[in-house]
Amino acid sequence: MKRRQLIGYAGAGLVTAVVTNLSSHVPVNAQSSGVSIQWLGHTCFLLTAGNIKTLINPFRTLGCTAKYRPPKVAADLVLISSQLLDEGAVDQLPGNPKLVYQAGVYDFRGLKFQGITTDHDRNGGRRFGKNVVWKLTKGGINMLHLGGSASPITLEQKILMGRPDVLFIPVGGSAKAYNAQEAKQAIEVLNPKLVIPTHYRTQAADANQCDITPVDDFLALMQGVNIRRSNNDSLVVNAKSLPENTEIQVLSYKF
Template sequence: MKRRQLLQASASLLGSLAAGGQWARAQTDPSPGGSLEFTPGSSAQGLQLTWLHHSCVLFEGEGKRFLVNPFRPAGCTAGYPPPRVAADLVLLSSRLLDEGALDVVPGNPKVLFQPGDYLIDGIRVQGVRMPRGPRFGLNVGWRWRMGGIDIVHLGGALQPIGREQSILLSRPDLLLVPVGGGPKNYDPKAAKAAIEALQPKLVIPTMYRTAAAEESQCELLPLEAFLRLFPPAVAQPALSNPLLLSAQALPRQGMAILYFEQ
């Protein structure tokens, strides 16, 4: 594996990210049987999101490419192709191989894997400590702003949202949250509680069971177990992958769920 630049937390904090900005957002119809409309934006002005399975996502905007949680295919990710995509920065929620496999990433990108506040090529990135217990150690939740969208990726969160996490991670535009349960991730009810605590505008669920999993080595629940906790009008599948998000792609009020069918 090529040498990579591992960045340690800065001694002085840069401060938590602010959501900021005034955006015109698509109206959400909360009535039974209603639908959500996500208007694609321009890649030059918005955020391009590529779902690479499990909790691995490539974010592109402002001329930058951020890759979160590359994995090695095994267990719950056995049937997925390894995410061999180039990136300027790799964010790891842990060093576990389903969310911290650097050996599948080409080139020599910068890498963040510890809590702290960072300034990366003009973009503030905040890593927030989220303990998972002695068996799986520390999880790092990530927050940054790209393409006009305030993003929070919770990685493999397990514990309820505490006061510190609430202060540092609340009210993002976009929240990526694990929903499949198992020994080291939120189960559907805990994921819903985290969503209610953080109050995002748009939610993308991660880390759920699909046909790609090895039967004997995956304890995750399917996505449907999470979606059943919400009214049908709240959720809809993504219509494309990659997906372009802009200011107009965010609900004007309330919360929406956008999921990738696998």
């Protein structure tokens, strides 16, 4: 990636208290009527609340993402969990969004969010480096996107992550993200209200170049948890629609 394409503020991974202001625009109302969530494939989502569109983890179409459409959507803010091609391909994004890829505490037009460092593999980050988990509140909803987490959540990380209203979590395994059992364990630690699985095998995969498993492998482990399946790639979440106990929402990609 070209240096000018990224805004990276090294805010000391886990314990930073410095807020980096990314814009001088007038703040938006952070307690608006909820947030629209659109799944663009793999770990990529477009979150819309108020007048801010946030794109998380745009990807290059290859391997497990080969048959998805490139997520070339307009956004005000783009967050990436790593510079791997399945969650950090920003070179073809339209417009001139703010791009953030490093852990830290940020303020963008009144939207406060935080990047928290985890390992992107099960070897202390020695193979795939570090992953950035994104914690943000939009439309009064606390959201946590785990990106490509592959290591157990530490006590310090749990404190920083808090209890999310909506948790985006990888479930398909491989060397660089949670498998189904690891995802279940992370959900038990975080106790989210709504779980949206990510990073699993779909018909978008190149059969010869994809080593992740389908979402049903994860769902089969989640006995006793209510599972919602949608025919759409989008949903709107507000405080009134959140369940009291953990539920799983599976979105559908429109090929």
